[in-house]
Amino acid sequence: MSRNKQAKRPKLANEGFTGRLRFFVGRALLNIRQNAFVNIVTIGTITLAILIISLFMLVFVNLEGVANDWSKRVQVTAYFEQELAPEELATLKSRVLAIPGTDRVTYVSKEEAFKRFRERLKGQELLLEGITTDVLPSSVEISLKSASRNSDAVAVYVDRLKKVPGVTEVQHGEEWVRRYTTFMNFLRLAGLLLGSFLVLAVIFIVSNTIKLTIYSRKEELEILSLVGATRFFIKAPFLIEGILQGASGAGLALIILTGCYYAFLHNAGNFLSFNPAAAGLAFLPPVYSVGLFVSGVLLGFIGSATSLKRFVSV
Amino acid sequence: MIQLHNVFLSYQKEVTALHGINLHVPRGEFVFLTGPSGAGKSTLLRLLYAALSPTRGQVVIDGQNVTRMTRSQIPYLRRSIGVVFQDFKLLPNRTVLENVAITLEVLGWSKQDINKKVFHILKQMGLEHKINATPLRLSGGEQQRVALARALVNDPKILLADEPTGNLDEENKDLILNIFRDANIRGTTVVVATHDRRLIEHSHKRVVTLEKGKIVEGPDVTQ
Numbered sequence: 001m002s003r004n005k006q007a008k009r010p011k012l013a014n015e016g017f018t019g020r021l022r023f024f025v026g027r028a029l030l031n032i033r034q035n036a037f038v039n040i041v042t043i044g045t046i047t048l049a050i051l052i053i054s055l056f057m058l059v060f061v062n063l064e065g066v067a068n069d070w071s072k073r074v075q076v077t078a079y080f081e082q083e084l085a086p087e088e089l090a091t092l093k094s095r096v097l098a099i100p101g102t103d104r105v106t107y108v109s110k111e112e113a114f115k116r117f118r119e120r121l122k123g124q125e126l127l128l129e130g131i132t133t134d135v136l137p138s139s140v141e142i143s144l145k146s147a148s149r150n151s152d153a154v155a156v157y158v159d160r161l162k163k164v165p166g167v168t169e170v171q172h173g174e175e176w177v178r179r180y181t182t183f184m185n186f187l188r189l190a191g192l193l194l195g196s197f198l199v200l201a202v203i204f205i206v207s208n209t210i211k212l213t214i215y216s217r218k219e220e221l222e223i224l225s226l227v228g229a230t231r232f233f234i235k236a237p238f239l240i241e242g243i244l245q246g247a248s249g250a251g252l253a254l255i256i257l258t259g260c261y262y263a264f265l266h267n268a269g270n271f272l273s274f275n276p277a278a279a280g281l282a283f284l285p286p287v288y289s290v291g292l293f294v295s296g297v298l299l300g301f302i303g304s305a306t307s308l309k310r311f312v313s314v
Numbered sequence: 315m316i317q318l319h320n321v322f323l324s325y326q327k328e329v330t331a332l333h334g335i336n337l338h339v340p341r342g343e344f345v346f347l348t349g350p351s352g353a354g355k356s357t358l359l360r361l362l363y364a365a366l367s368p369t370r371g372q373v374v375i376d377g378q379n380v381t382r383m384t385r386s387q388i389p390y391l392r393r394s395i396g397v398v399f400q401d402f403k404l405l406p407n408r409t410v411l412e413n414v415a416i417t418l419e420v421l422g423w424s425k426q427d428i429n430k431k432v433f434h435i436l437k438q439m440g441l442e443h444k445i446n447a448t449p450l451r452l453s454g455g456e457q458q459r460v461a462l463a464r465a466l467v468n469d470p471k472i473l474l475a476d477e478p479t480g481n482l483d484e485e486n487k488d489l490i491l492n493i494f495r496d497a498n499i500r501g502t503t504v505v506v507a508t509h510d511r512r513l514i515e516h517s518h519k520r521v522v523t524l525e526k527g528k529i530v531e532g533p534d535v536t537q
Binding site for chain 1: 333363386390391393397403405407416417420421464
């Protein structure tokens with residue numbers, strides 16, 4: 001006959017959602033303290049990983065910014081044979097504005113054109129002697145919306161512009177637009193390729209580091225399952241640990257990145273031939289920073305979840 | 315308490331570890347499993363705490379058919395089984411208190427109750443003064459007693475031990491055997507796998523001998 005009965009069930013400490021959450025977070029923090037070294041290794045790896053990705057993004061964002069500035073030079077000019085009356089000009093402007101892709105339309109009268117010409121020939125005004133303003137045609141200069149600043153879109157745009165009555169000639173710096181488009185395509189492709197390789201490498205390194213750190217504690221997982229811990233009970237503290245590692249790693253990376261950015265902004269003038277502050281060097285937009293932080297947290301969480309799947313069989 | 319009906323277990327298609335085992339261990343009994351290395355003692359124990367499931371046959375523990383259990387039911391079965399090993403399986407970076415407390419934390423006990431209960435069981439094991447030490451500072455015998463405290467702290471219905479005295483000297487073997495006896499007297503069904511003849515002869519308990527995955531009738535020394 002058994003005298004053994006389950007000891008009177010004592011008051012449970014961790015009932016309800018908040019009680020359990022508090023217990024698991026407490027357990028995760030204790031684990032971090034007791035396994036300080038592996039945690040430092042994991043957080044360090046995540047920090048470096050996010051730092052590499054964020055540096056790459058920072059460079060890419062700035063390159064795109066510069067390229068975007070250049071693209072403002074993509075401009076289409078339409079010439080007219082004769083000077084337009086104000087009402088004719090208004091109709092024409094509205095017709096041009098109606099073409100998809102038009103951003104801004106500026107009218108350049110014969111006088112304005114002559115004035116610009118004279119400015120360009122500064123110092124050699126003698127050449128202009130005897131020439132009247134009539135010699136240059138009036139025109140409208142059209143800047144395009146950024147989506148239309150590539151060779152295909154410009155070609156389509158020019159075709160439509162040519163059909164507008166009164167327009168005799170259209171110029172759009174074809175060669176320049178072509179080169180710009182090629183460059184932008186190259187930049188995007190290179191960015192995508194490099195970025196993907198970086199992301200893959202980072203995921204590989206971080207997930208393996210987490211796998212190793214969990215492997216080093218597989219005895220703990222085994223003991224927990226031996227004494228009757230449910231899968232959730234075993235995994236929850238490790239997952240919280242993963243989230244905390246990811247958040248600290250990503251936070252640290254963003255702090256280091258911000259520090260490096262401002263240090264560069266203030267000191268680069270000493271060793272570079274330009275002043276980065278004046279050159280409009282931009283920091284990552286907030287959306288990117290938030291995205292990087294979330295990626296860090298996900299990296300920690302998913303890395304832990306997939307590794308645990310291997311080691312927690314029951 | 316423990317019933318095995320015609321249990322077969324193959325690791326791979328070719329290697330059969332257990333051949334048609336039939337075993338019945340009534341509630342409150344103390345059984346030694348013995349036999350040469352590789353006879354299937356550890357495998358049989360692992361079936362009992364559901365770390366393995368048989369290829370054929372039924373394993374019934376405390377009225378529950380383990381072979382029909384889902385993965386999520388197994389932890390609840392294990393809460394009524396204590397297990398100890400030759401290599402103790404203690405966490406080196408946790409104190410004795412924390413190592414023993416794991417069993418009760420899993421059950422959701424409050425910290426206060428855990429501390430009381432762990433202190434009580436460590437006192438029974440003569441280890442209350444080592445409560446804050448880490449396992450690496452303990453002798454082999456002490457470590458095994460901590461492992462036993464972890465296995466027994468929630469008064470399990472069954473205690474399984476796999477070569478529990480393999481690493482210990484004679485004095486510690488006797489200490490451990492006494493703890494098994496005490497647990498058994500309090501009602502726990504005890505199954506100890508060992509090839510230590512002296513331990514078996516000293517204890518005068520039922521002996522089940524395994525050889526090449528089969529039970530061979532051995533001398534039954536039940537009083």
